[in-house]
Amino acid sequence: METLANLEAFVRSAECGSFSEAARRLSLTPAAVSRNVATLERNLGVRLFYRSTRKLSLTEAGEGFRQAVAGNLEGLQAAIAGLSADGGEPVGTLKVSLPPTFGMSHVLPLLPGFLARHPRVRPEWHFENRQVDLVAEGYDAAIGGGFALSPGIVARTLAPAHIIAVASPAYMRGRVPPSDPVGLEAFDGIVMRSLQTGRIRHWTMRDVVGGEMAAEQLESVVVNDPSAMREAALLGLGVALVAVPDVRADLDGGDLVRLLPRWYADAGAISLYFASRAHLPAKTRAFVDWVVEAFKTERLAERFAGSLG
Known part of the structure; x- marks a missing residue:
């Protein structure tokens, strides 16, 4: 039975017409996507793509297979993500980008309480003055301002x-x-x-x-x-x-x-950025909820408002 990773690599590559673009969407390397697709072709015993240095296109068998699995793949992803978000304990590496001074002064102090509530989450927090690409660089969330809202990314305003x-x-x-x-x-x-x-x-x-x-x-x-x-x-x-x-x-x-x-x-605005999936991974949803609630409880939006004198 094929793995979800192989099927997802195939479907996203077919949608994008490129292993590189599919890799960006999946937060993988192009080599990993190409390898997953090659494994799928080998297991099925058919060629799914015509490959050239400039173009990736589906074979007749590939087009038929895409139509057969695409809708089912979305359902599987939603089911797995929903189970993780609704019933699973937050677990795994939580990769977050934060501005250095703001992050260390106002977000890092929230970490002990968050980890006490969710001990199976491992924080990997990057303190940096730049606007990261959440999807391409594999971030679960970012805090900052002025990020470009690429497709699939939403911003939750925290404070002015x-x-x-x-x-x-x-x-x-x-x-x-x-x-x-x-x-x-x-x-x-x-x-x-x-x-x-x-x-x-x-x-x-x-x-x-x-x-x-x-x-x-x-x-x-x-x-x-x-x-x-x-x-x-x-x-x-x-x-x-x-x-x-x-x-x-x-x-x-x-x-x-x-x-x-x-x-x-x-x-x-200072905003919290994350992927706009129907079902966020439990670790990301827990982090988003924790930060939003902390800003509300401590009235940080008011404390950061220069308009209040």
């Missing part, structure tokens, strides 16, 4: 991504705080150069009643990482425009002060 102006009390000692974003030009600016574009990131800030104004900053200190901006601000090197979650603890502890408390920049 608001940018505010901060500085250390030592830096502000003897200085008059600015009254509006243009006034930031009078202070040393801690700014970030985008790894993607190579340009300095500039912000337009808005106030609580809807007014907008460009934030003018000197490029006194240039870094390429949000964590470095925070550290530079803590060292008293100037004023940084950073995401609220990255400095929430520093503001609460008095190590940083917020300037322009009525002004903030809107960078979108």
